[in-house]
Amino acid sequence: MMQISKGLKCIKLTIIAGARPNFMKIAPVIHAIEKFNAKRKQMEYRLVHTGQHYDRNMSDMFFEELNIPEPDVNLGVGGGTQAEQTAGIMIGFEKELMAHPADLVIVVGDVTSTMACSIVAKKLHAKVAHIEAGIRSWDLTMPEEINRMVTDCLADYYFTTTELAGQNLRNAGAKDEQIFFVGNVMIDTLLANINRLVKPDIYNSLSLKEKEYIMLTLHRPANVDEADKLKALMNEIVAHVHGLPVIFPIHPRTSKIFFELGIAADNLHIVDPMGYLEFNYMVKHAKAVITDSGGITEETTVMDIPCITLRDNTERPETCTIGTNELIGTNPNAIKPALDKLFAGEWKKGGIPERWDGKTAERIVGIIILHTKRL
Template sequence: MTQPLKVHLIAAARPNFMKVAPLYHVLRRAEWCAPLLVHTGQHYDHNMSGAFLAELGLPAPDYHLGVGSGSHAEQTAGVMVAYEKICLAERPDWTIVVGDVNSTLACSLVAAKLLIPIVHLEAGLRSNDRTMPEEINRIVTDRLADLLWTPSPDGDENLLNEGVPAEKIDRIGNIMIDSFELQRGQIEALAVAEGLGLEAGNYSVVTLHRPSNVDRRDTLGTIVDALLDLAGRLPVVFPIHPRTKARLAEFGLLEKLLGHPAVTLAEPQPYNAFMSLVMNARLIVTDSGGLQEETSYLGIPCLTLRENTERPVTVTEGTNRLVKANQLSAEVQAILAGKGKAGRRPDLWDGHAAERAAESLRRHAMARAAAAQP
């Protein structure tokens, strides 16, 4: 490679930037690479500001597509149209997409049709639930990708079972752990729990947002009752998602939480503040994907209110357990009695995934360049 590789790093929302940041920094230091940030704007987020990017050590995006909200079809089509224009005007050598949002699928489709090699960061994750739009995005992106970076052995196995050649798969580990370690100093300095009058190691954190949990009154009511039972044993901090808050109010459940002295309802937190709460918690109750990983890394018991998970390694090796709402109280009691699930950090969840990813890209790019020589 005589000229530095022009590499597009695609991000659509805050979680994508969290995962892109460690890789951007490693690639930026490499003489063989010229990384460029592409923000699709799929999710409007008032916290997506210069201050947030500066917190991650990132510059302003090189390209901002400004697609905004809409249906799945509208978002996917909008990103495709906007990203294609960029690729035709200033063609990248590689496109790196992250995770499972609509922008990931859209940019992969554009790159594949323009014969731009694609890397999928967080490849191979499967919930085996095709009612989840994210699952469709994962499957199609993995079929299009030329290089697939997996976080754990189950990702490798899923891809191999789907017919992906082994030489396309590189297990690099979990890059979200790199993000946490990148921010750890700032996170530890915040002491958010202390500011809320809570004792480190003696409270729980709750997050809920999935339609399967919050869109039906009977289901959400069962969860609220379980959370009130939890609050009777351990203080609860609940950064509340706007969708969840609206449903709680609609179903007449919000007042039940507001009226409990051991429940703190908070606004959605920036990453550093939220992780300050998480890393000092006794246990976590969630339906999120990323929290299953972070709690396994930190050794914190996690109860996930879902029927399935695209991150099964957090259950087989980590501290995560899948539970139903009517099981929550019994699981909490077991954890508080010292009988909770013990886990360990999965292999390669060590804060060095970005370095392995960069080396993988360098190696595959060189091989591709060599194969193109007459």
């Protein structure tokens, strides 16, 4: 790798965002680039929104809340099957990258956009940096796991959240000089906004009290695609939370089946998807979170909120070994014992993983400046 000297022109970056988890990850990177450029401009970037999430509450709102500039382009891909989305993103991004060549394409996380744009970039001979590289669930039934593995096969630079992620990459053949243990950009965003969180209207309208309600999110196929399974999970949750309100911001994927099932309980409150600042306000003040998300388990770990994860595996094991998360599987019968433990005051005390300190994006930008090869 060669160091960039002061005399060279700006590095041209293309930053990809496609779905809700991406926006929280690109925000601190953009802020770090702008902070660096304020002293000495060495980077130009284009922000490409693939449009993979097309519901306003799942995408556009995050640009406003997190102070991210409007995208330079929105590919407007929208919904469809995995193959349809992948194809649409690749077709749109190929035209974008041909019209606006980049020295480095930055992809984040593990959504369809991450994989699709990495493939396009490499075929057009652009270098690729993967933020949140190397995490693995080893479950190939998860589309996200395939996206991670394909992206990591193609990337030139790997920015990792943990040492374990780096070891996963080495085991797959990546070289030490490609791997940078920088920390977690999701936590950069959380810590930067922790004092800006917004109490949603439902907090007062439902007369909620701190530590006296449960937050719930469900969207994974194993939990929501089979009607009987979803109904059983919901029944177990509402029956064993000691009457506390369960606040359920419903994912568009989940709502398709949920509202056909007639699930109802006095303590179950279905709400629309929330913005970042409102959702994390609710998490911060909850007694616990029940989820099948990956990113939420990271946020609960840093906020020291008990987290019950309805999955058989996780690509973020540090949230269990170090943090406040417990993986209980997808069997509805596992919910009551976990909630009994919570209400008995026996939930474990968590810690915060190394380098989850709010400075990850600064490390990433510094590394890009020092180590990006010019084409």
